[in-house]
Amino acid sequence: MTTLNETIQIDRPAREVFQYVSDFATCMEWDATAIETERLDDQPVGVGTRYKVVCEAPVGKLPLEYEIVEYEPDHKIVLIGRGRFFEVEDTILVTPTSSGCELDYTAVFTWKPWLERFAQKMEPGLKRMGYASVQKGLKAALDDDFPAPELSEENARADRFVPTALVRFTKRGYKRGAKKLFNPMSRYMGDKHVVLTGATAGLGKATAEFLAYRGAKLTLVVRNREKGEELVRELKARTGNRHIGLEIADLSLIADADKVVANLSKKGEPIDVLINNAGALFNPRQETSEGLEQSFALLLLSPFRLTEGLKPLLKKAANARGEARVINVVSGGMYSQKLKVWDLQNEQDKYSGSVAYARCKRALMIKTEQWAEDWADDGIVINAMHPGWADTPGVETALPEFHKLTRLVLRTPEEGADTINWLAVASEAGQLSGKLFLDREPRTTHLTDSTRESAESREQLRDILDNWDNTRASDKAA
Ligand SMILES: NC(=O)c1ccc[n+]([C@@H]2O[C@H](COP(=O)([O-])OP(=O)(O)OC[C@H]3O[C@@H](n4cnc5c(N)ncnc54)[C@H](OP(=O)(O)O)[C@@H]3O)[C@@H](O)[C@H]2O)c1
Structure with missing residues (x-):
């Protein structure tokens, strides 16, 4: 012995x-x-x-x-x-x-x-x-006193060349990050309230499970009530976490996103972490019953409305507990596209779901940077992450050929969701704002200069989103 x-x-x-x-x-x-x-x-x-x-x-x-x-x-x-x-x-x-x-x-x-x-x-x-x-x-x-991460020289080098940058999107990228960089995450989540969209599948489901095990109080925003209730039952049984609730909303409808804001505001419970994860890639081009192109509605306007609308509750958490966090799930696909602020609804070029998707994610990344600046004194940090390529129902359905080709190198949903979890939980993640992360490390937002937008386009994007209701109302009147 x-x-x-x-x-x-x-x-x-x-x-x-x-x-x-x-x-x-x-x-x-x-x-x-x-x-x-x-x-x-x-x-x-x-x-x-x-x-x-x-x-x-x-x-x-x-x-x-x-x-x-x-x-x-x-x-x-x-x-x-x-x-x-x-x-x-x-x-x-x-x-x-x-x-x-x-x-x-x-x-x-x-x-x-x-x-x-x-x-x-x-x-x-x-x-x-x-x-x-x-x-x-x-x-x-x-x-739990780890320094905020910086972009490593190795990944900075990899990001200068598109093929090596793409290798980091695969399982190999995750394994490399996990081996070298990952610090423990012991921050207590039992007193934190997390609002998570798109929790019923893929990355969102992996995040919901991780946070439920960590004891966080969860509000899951899902569009399908039955699926949502089944998920809550499963999470409660598996993790023992009793504090898991639902908001039902089709987030491609702005009225539904606004309803989530109204419901949560009425309850008044501070929000420590908001995770804008729900997403999909649409082919062919379609408009919602509100007359908006679907990618724009779900991937940009809806997270914009949720984030703006829930700011008072984020601020309430920041005042009570010193900080609040917003995490926007974007995509490496955005590296291929430049902001086209005059065509946010993808009407002018021949429509491609992947291009529309990538442009919306690019715009959400820019909004993330703007929010970080605008809210710097509010105690709210706001970051974006991209998961690399992960094997989720979304990828399998929307990109069947890509899925077949890359199946063996795709990350698991848990590996793809790891940086969402880290941004939500790790103490050091609260020290950075306005960044894009992959594998817990801040990364460049452009792989080539050809995708860089002008300062003017950025301001136009801000104006369009801030004044969306007024512009729509006057468009309808005209
Ligand atoms: N997987 C990847 O490799 C990858 C790469 C880059 C970026 N991303 C991003 O990661 C996020 C999660 O993607 P995923 O791969 O996990 O996709 P997924 O497996 O398709 O899961 C998407 C989630 O979003 C929900 N959702 C979709 N449309 C919605 C709507 N109109 N209203 C409310 N909820 C809606 C889905 O609900 P249902 O269960 O009801 O369908 C599901 O819970 C997305 O933002 C995606 O763009 C993923």
């Missing part, structure tokens, strides 16, 4: 610390040897929850199956891990102190009989691993 014990002091409430460590899916973020974790069941964290953890050991990859055997909320968790060479009992105790809490971590290894005689030899290495995991990894994760 070998016993390791480490104790650390953390300047945070016990509840926050417990919430983070008790979900062993986070151990990848701080354990010195874990390289993969996976939940093995669909149940809230508690007695019986099982995880697969793959560790990198001198003998190679070591898969372990962990199970929670004791769970005392906010205080104690005991896990048993079973592997080829040993069984390990991990006991984590969190105790409040005058300045925060103390975390005590004990791991007791019981070796397979044929390994007992080597146990003594392995002890120094294990002790080093325990120290690195708790005193360094877990302590840094819980101190």
Whole structure:
């Protein structure tokens, strides 16, 4: 038997610390040897929850199956891990102190009989691993004091050449980012309210699940009530999070977007994070029952109305808790297009769904930069991200040929959604505003100069969106 014990002091409430460590899916973020974790069941964290953890050991990859055997909320968790060479009992105790809490971590290894005689030899290495995991990894994760990321020289170089920039859109880009850059995200979300659009599929669904596990209060804006209710049932059962509600809205209808704003404003609950994720690519060109071209309505005007309309609730959260965040999900497709401010509804050229989509995302990126400037003193940070290429129902349906061709290199929805989650949760993400992110790193908004818009077009875009109702009313009157 070998016993390791480490104790650390953390300047945070016990509840926050417990919430983070008790979900062993986070151990990848701080354990010195874990390289993969996976939940093995669909149940809230508690007695019986099982995880697969793959560790990198001198003998190679070591898969372990962990199970929670004791769970005392906010205080104690005991896990048993079973592997080829040993069984390990991990006991984590969190105790409040005058300045925060103390975390005590004990791991007791019981070796397979044929390994007992080597146990003594392995002890120094294990002790080093325990120290690195708790005193360094877990302590840094819980101190949560990471610097805001900057564009790395390597990615800046990759973005100067379109083919290498595109390689970063694939699974490979995610894996490279995850290996080098990703810091733990232990910020407490149990007191945060997140409004998320397009939660019923793809990236939005992956984000909803991640945030539900983190304990955030969620308002999911979905267009299909049945699908929405099924999702809420599933998330509640799987994560144990009871605070998940719905707003029903077809966001290609501006009246519906405005209705969401009116409903949420009436409830008056502060919004800590607004995620404008709902999206689709339309072929052929179609207009909504409000007479707007669909891509423009869903991908630009609707997120614009939601964001502007919900600003008072974002501000309320910023006043109460120091900050609020808006995350606009755009697309790498925007790199191919320049803002065409005189044709926002894609009427003048021969219509292409991909071009219309890319132009709307380009315009939403520009709005993100303008909001960041305009709202700099309001405590609201606003950023955009693009997910690279992820295998979602949206991509499979709208781009079947592209999907067939790239299937093997597409990211999973979880990998595509990772930067949305990071922008919503990570403390350091709150230090930046008006940026475009891929894999948790700010990236260039133009791969070539040919897509750069003029200062005048940017101002025109601002005017058109700000004065949309007045312009429409006078168009109708004419
Ligand atoms: N996947 C990628 O590789 C990729 C790449 C670049 C950008 N993006 C962007 O990422 C976001 C999510 O895309 P995804 O790939 O996850 O797509 P997805 O699998 O098609 O999911 C889209 C979500 O948006 C919802 N939605 C679509 N139209 C809506 C409407 N009119 N009103 C309300 N909700 C609506 C869908 O609801 P239903 O379930 O009811 O259909 C679904 O929940 C989009 O903004 C997309 O442009 C994705």
